[in-house]
Structures are given as C-alpha cells and as structure tokens.
Amino acid sequence: WSADSNTLTSVSEDGTFREWDMHSGTQRRLVQETIGGLVAADSAATGALIVGSRSGKLAASENAGQPRREFSMDDEITDLAITQDLTHVIVADVAGCVRLFQLQTGAKVGEIVLAR
Numbered sequence: 001w002s003a004d005s006n007t008l009t010s011v012s013e014d015g016t017f018r019e020w021d022m023h024s025g026t027q028r029r030l031v032q033e034t035i036g037g038l039v040a041a042d043s044a045a046t047g048a049l050i051v052g053s054r055s056g057k058l059a060a061s062e063n064a065g066q067p068r069r070e071f072s073m074d075d076e077i078t079d080l081a082i083t084q085d086l087t088h089v090i091v092a093d094v095a096g097c098v099r100l101f102q103l104q105t106g107a108k109v110g111e112i113v114l115a116r
Contacts, residue, residue: 011038017051019043035059035070042082042089048103050089052077060089060103071106073099 002008007028008020015036019029029043037054047063054076061068075093082089082103089101096114101107 009041011041017041040080052080069106
C-alpha cells in the first residue's frame with residue numbers, strides 16, 4: 001500500500017510488477033521484469049521502482065523510463081523499501097540480513113546481520 005492508501009503494488013512469479021488505483025480498481029502501471037520470481041517491490045510517486053526476487057536479485061530505477069541497475073542479496077528477499085528521501089533502498093532476506101543500498105548506484109552502504 002502507498003502511504004496515502006490510494007495505490008496497491010503487486011508482484012508475481014512471472015516477473016510482473018503492477019500498480020493499482022484503489023479507488024477505481026484500474027491498473028496504473030505494468031512492468032515486466034527479466035529477473036522473474038518476484039516476491040517484493042516498492043515504488044514512489046516519482047516513478048522510482050525496486051523489485052526483489054526469490055533468487056535474491058534486485059532491479060532498481062530512480063525514475064520511470066530510466067536505465068535500471070541490478071544488484072543482489074545472498075538469500076531470498078523477504079521485504080524491501082525505498083527511503084522517503086528516495087536515495088536508498090532497505091532490503092531484508094530470509095537469513096536475517098538487512099542491507100542498505102544507494103538507489104542511484106546500487107552500492108551497499110550498510111548491513112545488519114541478526115544473530116540466529
């Protein structure tokens with residue numbers, strides 16, 4: 001859900017990302033990703049998009065239509081989010097690792113590994 005509760009984002013195993021208008025039920029945006037097996041996504045009103053897959057791969061773009069970057073986690077992604085200032089992406093995986101990446105470059109900025 002978007003912060004204003006107007007948009008719902010969905011992803012699927014076939015690699016499709018969709019944004020839905022919750023008032024009308026219409027599809028606003030459709031993106032077909034090549035990484036497939038999508039399990040998590042986030043987007044912003046600017047068109048920024050990040051998607052994560054079962055294989056741990058991530059694909060990100062800052063604005064709609066801009067080239068995308070790919071980077072990865074070590075394990076299956078469980079959740080991700082673009083920061084409110086649109087500069088970073090926070091990603092968690094099933095192994096308990098949480099990483100912070102720069103959205104523009106995909107560079108890893110920080111990491112927290114939870115004890116098992």
